[in-house]
Amino acid sequence: xxxxxxxxxTRIEGHAKxxxxxxxxSRVTDARFQIIDFRGFExxxxxRPYYEMPKITSRSCGICPVSHxxxxxxxxxxxxxxxxxxxxxxxxxxxxxxxMIQSHALNFFHLSAxxxxxxxxxxxxxxxxxxxxxxxxxxxxxxxRLRKFGQEIIENxxxxxxxxxxxxxxxxAAWPLTQEHRDYLLSNLPEAxxxxxxxxxxxxxxxxxxTEQVETYGDFPSMYMGLITADGGLEMYDGNIRIVDNNGxxxxxQLSPNKYAExxxxxxxPWSFMKFPFYKPIGYPDGMYRVGALAxxxxxxxxxxxxxxxxxxxxxxxxxxxxVQSTFHYHYARLIEALFCVEKTKELLEDPEIMAExxxxxxxxxxxxxxxxxxxxxGTLIHHYKVDKQGIVTKVNMIIATEHNNLAYNKAVTQxxxxxxxxxxxxxxxxxxxxxVVRSFDPCLSCATHMVGQMPLEIxxxxxxGNLLDRKTR
Amino acid sequence: xxxxxxxxxxxLSGCAGCHMSFLDxxxxxxxxxxxxxxxxxxxxxxxxxxxxxxxxxxEGAVANEDQEETxxxxxxxxxxxxxxxxxxxxxxxxxxxxAWTDSAKEVLNRxxxxxxxxxxxxxxxxxxxxPKVLPLHEVVKVDFYIPGxxxxxxxxxxxxxxxxxxxxxxxxxxxxxx
Numbered sequence: 001x002x003x004x005x006x007x008x009x010t011r012i013e014g015h016a017k018x019x020x021x022x023x024x025x026s027r028v029t030d031a032r033f034q035i036i037d038f039r040g041f042e043x044x045x046x047x048r049p050y051y052e053m054p055k056i057t058s059r060s061c062g063i064c065p066v067s068h069x070x071x072x073x074x075x076x077x078x079x080x081x082x083x084x085x086x087x088x089x090x091x092x093x094x095x096x097x098x099x100m101i102q103s104h105a106l107n108f109f110h111l112s113a114x115x116x117x118x119x120x121x122x123x124x125x126x127x128x129x130x131x132x133x134x135x136x137x138x139x140x141x142x143x144x145r146l147r148k149f150g151q152e153i154i155e156n157x158x159x160x161x162x163x164x165x166x167x168x169x170x171x172x173a174a175w176p177l178t179q180e181h182r183d184y185l186l187s188n189l190p191e192a193x194x195x196x197x198x199x200x201x202x203x204x205x206x207x208x209x210x211t212e213q214v215e216t217y218g219d220f221p222s223m224y225m226g227l228i229t230a231d232g233g234l235e236m237y238d239g240n241i242r243i244v245d246n247n248g249x250x251x252x253x254q255l256s257p258n259k260y261a262e263x264x265x266x267x268x269x270p271w272s273f274m275k276f277p278f279y280k281p282i283g284y285p286d287g288m289y290r291v292g293a294l295a296x297x298x299x300x301x302x303x304x305x306x307x308x309x310x311x312x313x314x315x316x317x318x319x320x321x322x323x324v325q326s327t328f329h330y331h332y333a334r335l336i337e338a339l340f341c342v343e344k345t346k347e348l349l350e351d352p353e354i355m356a357e358x359x360x361x362x363x364x365x366x367x368x369x370x371x372x373x374x375x376x377x378x379g380t381l382i383h384h385y386k387v388d389k390q391g392i393v394t395k396v397n398m399i400i401a402t403e404h405n406n407l408a409y410n411k412a413v414t415q416x417x418x419x420x421x422x423x424x425x426x427x428x429x430x431x432x433x434x435x436x437v438v439r440s441f442d443p444c445l446s447c448a449t450h451m452v453g454q455m456p457l458e459i460x461x462x463x464x465x466g467n468l469l470d471r472k473t474r
Numbered sequence: 475x476x477x478x479x480x481x482x483x484x485x486l487s488g489c490a491g492c493h494m495s496f497l498d499x500x501x502x503x504x505x506x507x508x509x510x511x512x513x514x515x516x517x518x519x520x521x522x523x524x525x526x527x528x529x530x531x532x533e534g535a536v537a538n539e540d541q542e543e544t545x546x547x548x549x550x551x552x553x554x555x556x557x558x559x560x561x562x563x564x565x566x567x568x569x570x571x572x573a574w575t576d577s578a579k580e581v582l583n584r585x586x587x588x589x590x591x592x593x594x595x596x597x598x599x600x601x602x603x604x605p606k607v608l609p610l611h612e613v614v615k616v617d618f619y620i621p622g623x624x625x626x627x628x629x630x631x632x633x634x635x636x637x638x639x640x641x642x643x644x645x646x647x648x649x650x651x652x
Contacts (some may be wrong), residue, residue, distance in 0.1 A: 010519045036601050037487055039537065040581025042589060044570035058566040062491020062624060110497065110517060128518035129609045133507045141504060161498055162491045162624050267592035271599035276588065284592045397589050432519070 002026065002251030005421065007036075009435050018413050018434055019271075026423035031416075033409040033438065035274035042077075042396045050079050050365070050391045055165040057383065057398070062162050063106065064260065066099035067401070067472025069168045070237065071383040074372030076170035078258075078389055081366035087356035088172030091157055093237050094348045095164075096374070097341040100236065101192070103377035104293070104334040104341075105150060107442040108199065109143025116206065120430035142195045149192040150226045153345060156181035173359030179355065186349050192342050200311065200335045210328065210338025216419045217437045218327025218412030221246035222296040223279060223289035226403065227375050229255070234300040234308075234340065236375040243289060245278065248321030251279075257373035260382050264399065276406045277399055286408040292441065293333035298323050303336070311336045327412050327440045334377075334442070353452050365391040368417060376401040378442055381459035405441055412437045477600045478511035479638060480528045483558075484548055485516050486541045487607065488534030491624040492559035493517070496531070498627035506631075509638050527552045529637060531620075531630075535561040535568040536608040540601040548615040554637065557610045558630070560623040560651055567623075569607040578603035621649050 007017035021030040045056055055071040058065040070092055084092070110129045110350040117136060118127050126134070133140040151161040158164035159178060167174050176251045207214075227235040243263075255263060267284045279287035283413060289295070297316075303309050309411040315336055316322040318329065346433040348354060365387060372383045379401035386395040420430045485493055487615070493516060497503070513527060514520045530552040536542050549555055560566035571577040582603065588595045608615050620633055629648055636643045 006521075008516070008521065010516060010521070034600070036540065037538070038581070038585070038600075038603065039487055039568055040571045040577075040585065043581040043584040044573065047573075056570075059491070059623070062489040062494045065489070065491065100578060106494075106497070124519040125513075128512065128515075129503075130507050130512050130518070133504055137504065141501065144500050144503060147497070151498060161627075162494055265591035266589065267588045268491050268590045268595050268597065269593065270595060270597050273597055273600050275586070276592075278592075280591075435519075 002420065002423065004426070004431075004433060006431050009438055018438070020413075020417045020421055020434070022423050028197060028414075028417045028421050029412040031410070031418075031434070031471060032271060033406075033413050034272045036272075038273040041344070042398060045385075045393050048393050050076055050370075050385060050387050050393055053383075053385060053393065054168050055163075059163045060400070064099060064376045064378070064381075064401075065163050065165075066095055066101055066400055067374050067381050068383070069165060069376040070096060071372040071376075071381045073168045073170060073385045074374065075370035075385050076372070078370030078372065079365060079367050079385065079391070080170045080363040082171040082361045082363045084172035085356070085358055085361055087176070087353050088359040089237075090348055090351055090354045091173050091177060091359065092168070094177075094345065094354065095154050095157045096237050097345045097348065098150045098157070100150070100202045100341040100377050101153070101338055101345070102147045102150025103442075104338040105143055105147035107377075107439070108331065108338075109147065111442075112256070112436075112439050113139075113143065115432070115439070117145075120432055120436065121427075124428055124432070127432075131416045134456070137282075137368065138453045142198070146192055146195045146199075146474070149188055152188070153185055169360060170183055171362055174360070176241060176357050177354055177361050182355065185345070189346055189349075192345075193339075196335070196339045196342050197307070203332060204314075205334055207332070213328045214326045216416060217440055218408065218415060219466045220408075220411055220415065221325055222408055223251060223287075224295035224323070224413075225279075225289045225291050226296040226299050226380055228255075229304075229372065230254075232301045234303045234337075236296075236298055241304060241373075241380070242299045243470045244323070246323055246325060248323045255380065258371040259369065260399070262386070264382075266399070272406075274406050277404050278407065285407055288411070289404065290327075290408045291401055291404040292330060292377070293337050294324065294327070296375065297336065305340050305347070307343055308336055308340035311339060327408070327437060328410055328442045330442060365389065374448055377433055378402050379404050385463065402441075409438065409441060412441070478509060480513045480524075481510045481521065481634075482512070482527045482530040482548070482552070483513035483516070484514070484523075484530060484532045484534075484544065484609075486532060486534030486545065486562070487537035488559065488561040489567075490533070492531075492533035492562075492622075493625050494575060495624035496558075496630055499631045500627070502627075502631050503527065506638070507633060508637075517632075522550050523551060525551050529554045529556065529634075531556045532562050532610060533558045535565045536610065536613050537568055538603050540600040542604065542608075542613055545610060545613050552564045553556075554617045554618060555610075555614065556618040556633070557616045558620050559625055560621055562610045563619050563621050564651070565607050565609045569609075572606045576605065577607075578605055591600065618643060620645070623650050623652050 002022040142286040158167035
């Protein structure tokens, strides 16, 4: 048995490698997406007071710290048994919109656009955001400014761009929004809207030329999971869970996120630090589902803002029964969500209550347990804490957005490797395509490890017992 | 083309927040792009740390054997090595597990045995965790420290700009932990 190892996978938010297995005739038989870092949040949060949890768990991820802040604060809201005032809910949602915009812009412009705009087989030394700055400076500037707009929403609401963990507190928020910050954000909104619309139009214009990617970049059936509003609309902060199958049938609906353990199980494989969540009623590994932008649009019948709703209608026509199954379309779905978030930002900023002075309902420990769920940019994020009478954390479980997609990642990299990797004459571009499908999902491996020229290639020849027979680097 | 300064960035055990803060330089990135050549980074496609790197910014603490090796390898090939952010400087949140005596075993057990429903087991075909998480300077010589969780983008830009101009870097009054 021979192996090709791509290590590290680059232009993703994390530490990962892909191992491709070959048979005696050098045909690809299997591929594994492996996570190789681990930190241990579920253990080391033990013994901390519950109100420190947003501050600590925010550090799971510098890319989507806001999702962790929200899931953690919502778990803490349950521990103190308090519903935050509407003003705080609006502000938390606003901060969340900022994060979705910055994170989706990061994936598109900083990480994936080099593949689209410079090309899959472009010089690897230049195939990155700095290469993009050199070749398409105006587009790079727009992308940088869109991400900046998202980051500035977070900063203006919560004090700083990354780990703004002094602001969110159990029961609401620590301070209200000022007129100055609100006006600043509103003044930057038109540019963000223009950039988002232009980017979406540009992406759609490429689609007819992307048939091959659509058909081979993780194009397979699965279930889809995410939060949903009471009437089946796109939801990112609150709501209940819906699971839909690949034919568009609702498998389970309005599940209370608090009962996640009844329908989500977690499996472990010896070769990765990322666990494998599965839908319990179907079992492991067949209970595969996907989460994130593609899943959210697949389970939702509407977005709830005018421009995004129009885009969603067009998007759903790509699939059968409104289900779009190619992983490549995560890119498209993220751009529609970015548009939704820009529209929603305006709506939130124009809500008179967003300026309310009172933003917190204070209380102390009233419950021994709390579950907080939010839609992170990459999918459903679950924080679950148990505390003692003094509010000291005794148990933590976190299921991270990227983890839910683990089974699907492995299926997708295998599909792409089988299509493109020819072991007898390996080329860098072949392996970049394998990495590219990983980028389509936009993995946040920083989160997933909570519980923690020419591309030089290493090819290992391994016998059936796993002994290394030969190693070649080119 | 003028000779650009060869810059690398590495992400060890941390949250990527320091790299995000690096990207938060926003339009200033367009300016430094003229002066630096990024030669190795999670945001680009080089797979092996190259030789003759002028400046390497490293985020995250050292939590496993592979990271220890990566750090030592980068040190040999780098003129100026910078600890970027609190995890690299002190261990920070990544090092919270050090409170347990056999910390690697404790954290692995919780995540992969106690909270798993199917096939509970500690993964073996993955890098081996170090018994204690270490800040960079306990493994290699560090030339500059940029504290912060994450360090503000302006501070990162200040350090890079000073180094590009060959001017001294003074962190006094500019930086703080957290």
